[in-house]
Each structure stands twice: as C-alpha cells, then as structure tokens.
Amino acid sequence: MKDTIRKLAREKNAIILAHNYVPADIQDVAHLCGDSLELSIKAAETDADIIVFCGVRFMAETAAILSPEKTVLLPVEDAGCPMADMVTPEALKKRKAQLPGVPVVTYVNSTAAVKALSDICCTSANVIRVVESLDSEEILMTPDRNLALYAASHSSKRIHLWEGFCPFHNNLDRKTVAEAKKAHPNAFFIAHPECPPEVLIMADAVTSTSGMIRMAKESSHREFIIGTETGLLYPLQQACPDKIFHPASPEMYCPDMKKISLEILKSTLEKESGRVTVPEDIRIPALKAVRKMMAIKG
Template sequence: MFKQIDKIAKYKAERNAVILAHNYQPDLIQDIADYVGDSFGLSQKAARLENEVIVFCGVNFMAESAKILSPDKIVLNPEINADCPMARMAGVEKLKELKARHPEAAVVTYVNSTAEVKAESDVCCTSSNAVKIVEALPQKKIIFLPDKNLADYVNKRTNKEIIYWEGFCPTHHSVTIEDIKTNKDIYPDTEILAHPECRAEVLAEADYIGSTAGILNYARESSAQSFIIGTEMGLLHRLKKENPAKDFHLLSSQLICRDMKKTSLEKVASALENLETKVEIDEKIRHKAEKALQAMLEMGD
C-alpha cells in the first residue's frame, strides 16, 4: 500500500495532477485524494484549478463532466469499467422521441447521465438544486431524466407537470420500507438522513432528504449524536472523519455501489504513470452538454 501511495505522490507531482474522489469511493481512495465531494462540485473545482491533469475517481459520467468543463486539460479515469447503471438507462434516441411527442416541454437532466444525453437537454440539475431548477423554468411541462425517484421528489415540490423517465439508481432503489422499520426498532428516536434517489415511501419516513453534501452539512450542524444514513456506504467514511464523536448507521446493507468500489490505489498509480485512460468527448457533443451545465449554473446552483 505504501509503495503505491509513494508512486502516486511521485507521478502526481511530475504530471502537475490533482486527484478527485467522489464521496462513495473506497476509504483509501478518499484518503489519498486532494478533494473529496459530489460529482459536479468536483468537476467545478477542477475547472478552477491550475493543474494540467485531473484524475477523477468515480464512475464514467463524472469524469465526462470534468472533461466537459475542462476541455483543455487531460482528464483520466483510472477505472474505465466503473459505470453508472442509472446513466445507462437513458438513451439519446428514446429521448429524441419523447421530445418530439412533447415539443412544449423542457428537458431537465440529472448530472448522473452521459454526455450524449446532456447534449440533448435544455438544462442539467443536481440532487440538491433539482427543485429550484424546475421551478425556475418558464415551461409548465418538464421531461425529467433519468431518475424516476428524483423526478417524483421534484414533482411533489413543484407545480409543474413532470414526465418521468423510468430510470433509477439500483443502489438507492434497493432500500425498502422494511429497512426503515428495522432501523427504527434498533435505533429508536434516531434521525434518518436519506438521498432523494431513494424510493418515495422511504423518503416519506426520512427526517432529512438531501444530497451527499446536504447530508454532510446536516450531520455536522445537528446537535444529535446518532444518525441512520440512507445513501451509499462510502459517505460513512467522511461522516465519521468529520464527526468523530457521533455515531452513523447504514440504513441498508444493500447500499453499496460495486462500480464505485472498483477504483484502487494500483489503478490510480497506473493512471498517473501512463496517463491512462484519457477521457475524450466529441467536441460537438461536449459543447452542447456544456451549454446544459452552464444553463444550470446561470439559473442558480
């Protein structure tokens, strides 16, 4: 392990590189990263940095977002097989068909999507600003993709007509109401903090609903000493580091994203040494996808 950490430090300095790790990455990857956070926040951070090389430890669409915002930088994905099943549930051709059936609708796409799908969208959103973005649009009808659970969460908080896409995050979608009941029996009077990618019936029982950043902030600022966490297990590492005196319990043992866990120290070291695997996006697609991301920023991130 220490050999790989030394190798990473060596090549990071030589390449003028920065290492970004998503909150769901393995503990060791989070510990060696320069910045840990949510996917779009990390991409924004990378665009502001002077580093020539970005190593994005996450899943494919995250590295793509970094490349969209930093086209002149080398963006490396150390684990090219780390995919997002939900992102792959949204296809360009089906989206085009849906747009043709609803020409009056605006297309709002969650950042957990491919560059090609972003390029066919009017505006992107994150889990933390989805309601705000949808409310700010002049259109009364919204095509929202790819997550039906986040779409339902938005639908309950806006007066817009939401056309759902039938995608979902398999990890968050696996949590059931039975998991809620079990945890309430074991940890009575303990607050449940859940990600909006969870099912509606799970969110209905949560004390707080928010993005990974929102959950981190809530746990940090709360006077409570114990929490049940309804998002991918990787967030527990950061929660415990930032709040060593507090207790955190995972809502479900199924809250593990196997793709997020594919990154290793060896793969990060190899990516830096060999400058592999470089993320490349067709410039026409990149430009259109960037417009959707910038529209989000202009409407208020």
C-alpha cells in the same frame, strides 16, 4: 503507495478527485473529495494539467465538458452507472418528439450525449430550484424517476417521468428503514432523493451527499441513519468523529464505485491511461445545459 501516488501527481501536475462513494484509501490520497459536479467545478478552477477522476464514467465526462483543455483520466475504464445507461440519446430524441416544446431537465448523473440533448441539468441538491426556474408548466425529467417524483412533490408543475433509477437507492424499502429505525430509535434519518417516495416520507431530512455531510456537522443530533451508498459513512465519520452513523442498509453498495484500488490509481498516473474525451459537437450543448444550471442562485 499513497506517498508514491502523491509524488506522481506532483510531478505530472495532476489533481486527484474522489467521489464520496469510492473506497476510504482512495479518498485519503485524493486532493479533493465530494460529489461529482462539485469536484468537476473545483477541478476546472485549478491550474492542474491532468484530472484523475476516481468515480464512474459520467463524472469524468462532466470534468471533460468543463475542462476541455485538461487531460481527464478515468482509472477504471469500465466503471459505469446503470442509471445513466437507462437513457440513450436515441430514446430521448424519440420522447422529445412526443412532447414538443417541453423542456428537458437532466440529472448530472447522465452521459454527455444525453446532457447535450437537454435544456438544463440538475443535481440532487438543486433539482427543485431548477424545476421552478423554468417557465414551462410541463417538464420531462431524465433519467431518475425517484428524483423526478421528489421534485414533483415540491412543485405544481407536471413532470413527465423517465423510467430510470439507481439500483441500490431504489432497492431501499419501508421495511428495511423501519428495521433500522427500530434498531437505532434515537437516530436522525437522512435520505437521498434517489430513494423511492415510500422511503422519503419516513425521512427526517432529504438531501444530497454533500448536504448530508453539512447537515451532520451542523446538527445537534449525535446519531444518524444514512440512506445512501455506504461509502459516504467514511467522510461523515471523518467530518464528525464524535457522532455515530449507521447505514440504512448494508446492501446500499455500488460495485462500480468500488472497482478502483491504489494500485490501479498508481498505474493510471504512471501511464496516463484511461483518457476520457467528449467530442465538441456534444461538449458544447452539454456545457450549455450545465452552465444554465450553474447560473441558478440559491
């Protein structure tokens, strides 16, 4: 099956992207694995005609924003993100009217339509740099309140929160982390900034999924507790076969990320189904917000 998928991709000049949270067999067959923005940027730089994004809808939209000349396919068309759905364009317009002149920072884990209404985007890796880059002393952040609280803890600026969250990150609590630390007393605990503040203060380090892989490679520690979606344990183990990784909780599981299978991926390539497009009146302002973020160095 994997050979057939790779052959189809070659014949159609397609590049297969897999997010760090999708099943291991999908990561194995993909040309590139990583976090969503990193993958979209790399795909835009290739000469592929087709981008197959094994992830959720907002990721495929981001690829379409950056690569309008390419065909972007989402194998599982109903693979969504509950957090991205917690902010709508209508609700954001209303909140912006209540906070005139306050710039909007939007997490890349959001819909294209919400990005289009934002001044700048951010990732979990660069959120602090993005917040500090803005002249305003007040900022509205969407959609993740935990990421906003993390940024606020590293900034003197007033950050207005949006009441959105990632369900599986938000459900991780102090008690569960304490149990994991008790079970693995020598392990270094790395948490994702989408986790609640009560969890982040227990962490030895807070970083993005790509940051976790990089940190595990460079660290002298041999054992880790990982505070993010359990799918990340596979690329961590691939990158560091001599190290041990434990999930902070086995319940940190994203059902939408697990919907894809090799059969679905093969069918998507054969039929070129699940095309994702972003209308130009949304794509252009969304691209501006993404590019403004990408221009920030560091």
